[in-house]
Amino acid sequence: MSNRSFAYLVPQFPGQTHIFFWREIAALESQNVTPVLYSTTVPPAGLISHKWSDEAMARTTYLASRNPALLLAILPRLPWGLILREARMMPKGEAKTFLKDVIISAPAAEKLAQDCKRRGITHIHAHSCGRAALIAALAHHAHGLSYSLTLHGPLQDYGVGQRFKWQGAAFVSIITRALLDLLPGQLGDALPKRLPLQPMGVDTSAFRRDAPYLPPVAGEPLRVFSCGRLNVVKGHQDLMQAVRRLIDQGQAVKLEIAGEDDAGGSGFRAELQKRILELGLEDHVTLLGAISADAVRDKLMAAHVFVLASWSEPLGVAYMEAMSCEVPTVGTAAGGVPELITDGHDGLLVPPQNPEALADALTRLAEDPDMALSLAQAGRARVVSGFDSSRGADMLVREIWKS
Numbered sequence: 001m002s003n004r005s006f007a008y009l010v011p012q013f014p015g016q017t018h019i020f021f022w023r024e025i026a027a028l029e030s031q032n033v034t035p036v037l038y039s040t041t042v043p044p045a046g047l048i049s050h051k052w053s054d055e056a057m058a059r060t061t062y063l064a065s066r067n068p069a070l071l072l073a074i075l076p077r078l079p080w081g082l083i084l085r086e087a088r089m090m091p092k093g094e095a096k097t098f099l100k101d102v103i104i105s106a107p108a109a110e111k112l113a114q115d116c117k118r119r120g121i122t123h124i125h126a127h128s129c130g131r132a133a134l135i136a137a138l139a140h141h142a143h144g145l146s147y148s149l150t151l152h153g154p155l156q157d158y159g160v161g162q163r164f165k166w167q168g169a170a171f172v173s174i175i176t177r178a179l180l181d182l183l184p185g186q187l188g189d190a191l192p193k194r195l196p197l198q199p200m201g202v203d204t205s206a207f208r209r210d211a212p213y214l215p216p217v218a219g220e221p222l223r224v225f226s227c228g229r230l231n232v233v234k235g236h237q238d239l240m241q242a243v244r245r246l247i248d249q250g251q252a253v254k255l256e257i258a259g260e261d262d263a264g265g266s267g268f269r270a271e272l273q274k275r276i277l278e279l280g281l282e283d284h285v286t287l288l289g290a291i292s293a294d295a296v297r298d299k300l301m302a303a304h305v306f307v308l309a310s311w312s313e314p315l316g317v318a319y320m321e322a323m324s325c326e327v328p329t330v331g332t333a334a335g336g337v338p339e340l341i342t343d344g345h346d347g348l349l350v351p352p353q354n355p356e357a358l359a360d361a362l363t364r365l366a367e368d369p370d371m372a373l374s375l376a377q378a379g380r381a382r383v384v385s386g387f388d389s390s391r392g393a394d395m396l397v398r399e400i401w402k403s
Contacts, residue, residue: 006400007116007124007145008035009063011132012043014056016260016290017229020317020389021127022052023203027393036121038112040064040132046264049290061115063108063135070107077142078106086164098161102138105131109138116145123147123170123400129158133165146170148399151179152200153314154335155186163190171399173198173392176315176336196399199339200317201389204380207297207324213376215369216304221252222366225303225327227296227318228310230261230268230287235309235332237275241355242309242362244279249359251366253284256299260290300325304372305365311352313337320387323347323379328372330361340387346378 008028010021028035037060042048050056083102087095112135116124124147126136136147149172155162166172166187171194174180180197216222224243228234236257243253261267269287276285291299300306306322307330313319315336322329323340329347331337341347348364350357365372 003034003120004032005034005036005119005121006396007038007112007121009038009112009124009126009128009132009136011040011128011130012047013037013039013060014048014050014053015043016047016049017317018056019050019293020200020202022050022056023201023389024392024396027390028396030390031393031397033393033397035125036116036119037061038063038115038124040108040135044262044264046260047262047290049260050292051294061111063111065107065111067107067111070110071103074106074110074113074138074142078102078138079141082141083164086161089163090160094160097159098164101131101134101159101161105134106138109135109142112136113139113143113145117143121145125150125396125400128152129155129162129165129172131159133158134161137165137168140168148172150198151175154179154312155182163187166190166192170194170402171196173395173399175199176339178336178339179314194399194402196395198392198395199315199387200320201387201391202317202320202324202383203389204324204384204387206293207300207321208380209301209326211301213326213373215372216366217369218367221254222246222362223302223304224253224255224307224362225258225299225305225322226255226307226309227258227299227321228308229259230257230272232268232271233311234259235311235352236272238353238355239307239309239358240272240275240279240281240285242358243284244281245355245359246362246366247281247284249363251363253362255281255285256288257285258288258291258296258299265289296321297325300327303327305330305362307358307362308332309350309352309358310334310337315340319347320383324383324387326376326380328365328375329379330358330365340382341379342382345375346382347375 343349
């Protein structure tokens with residue numbers, strides 16, 4: 001590549017869960033690499049929660065465009081033979097969606113390519129396998145820019161046209177072994193040769209305790225903190241049922257949940273607020289909305305235990321942040337979480353969608369301060385040894401400059 005810069009493309013940046021990307025950007029810059037920030041659209045206002053959000057948006061070029069001149073410029077350059085061949089391999093409904101996505105994404109791809117050429121950038125990394133990946137692939141085919149992707153979750157969550165998105169990529173990084181093992185059966189010969197396994201990570205120097213962790217004391221309320229989007233698959237409703245169960249057993253509990261729904265507060269939040277009322281938990285459960293990374297850290301410092309009851313979780317930066325802060329962590333044995341948490345050693349794992357098991361895990365921690373302290377210390381050691389955010393930056397530099 002001609003310089004130490006590349007296009008760094010994240011959908012709807014900076015959203016509520018995007019602290020990981022901001023840390024990675026800082027780690028890249030510490031290596032004298034310049035990630036030039038691009039995104040599809042600005043996130044809804046209710047999801048913009050970080051103290052660095054304004055700076056991030058000022059640095060980001062947003063690509064969504066209906067400019068007909070951009071569409072007309074790129075259409076003759078697109079590989080229609082390849083696009084139509086991929087479409088013919090899909091069910092009719094998926095093919096129609098794919099072709100529509102191509103047309104919608106094409107102006108953004110042209111805008112991205114023109115800006116990259118102006119800046120002397122020759123590589124794009126899309127932190128997504130959704131529409132951002134399609135934009136990168138189209139820019140590659142139309143203008144010869146190299147590109148790469150990161151797969152952050154199950155492939156089916158990222159829409160149609162995956163073969164087209166992947167087969168031109170220089171590499172695709174995968175965040176868990178569980179996801180990587182599925183790919184040969186899902187994509188076959190469309191897989192690029194390079195598939196580095198690279199978990200997400202956290203800044204362990206920032207997410208650390210200022211004072212020793214203090215386990216719960218008999219007779220005081222158990223302070224539980226959770227952090228995740230307000231979405232049914234995050235299992236917050238299951239955690240609320242577990243809290244109700246504990247209260248009925250005589251254990252006082254205070255639960256705070258940080259995070260917002262994808263509509264910025266007008267979506268699944270209403271269902272959770274209704275559930276709080278139905279369970280009689282108005283004095284026990286608080287929905288905090290989207291809060292900053294510093295506020296998350298403060299909540300972790302005050303918590304006895306962190307819980308995220310996801311039905312499916314590719315890996316979970318929220319778990320890593322809690323463990324890095326030496327907070328005993330309860331997760332679900334779903335997706336890639338067992339690659340992070342070893343049950344009984346550096347955290348507790350329960351089956352997903354099981355409020356009774358969640359309640360039992362919380363009871364164990366409330367009644368056994370020695371176990372809580374042991375899990376807290378082992379959790380910190382696990383994250384420091386394997387999940388520091390600088391590792392992702394190292395991988396990108398290594399892989400991009402092979403391209």
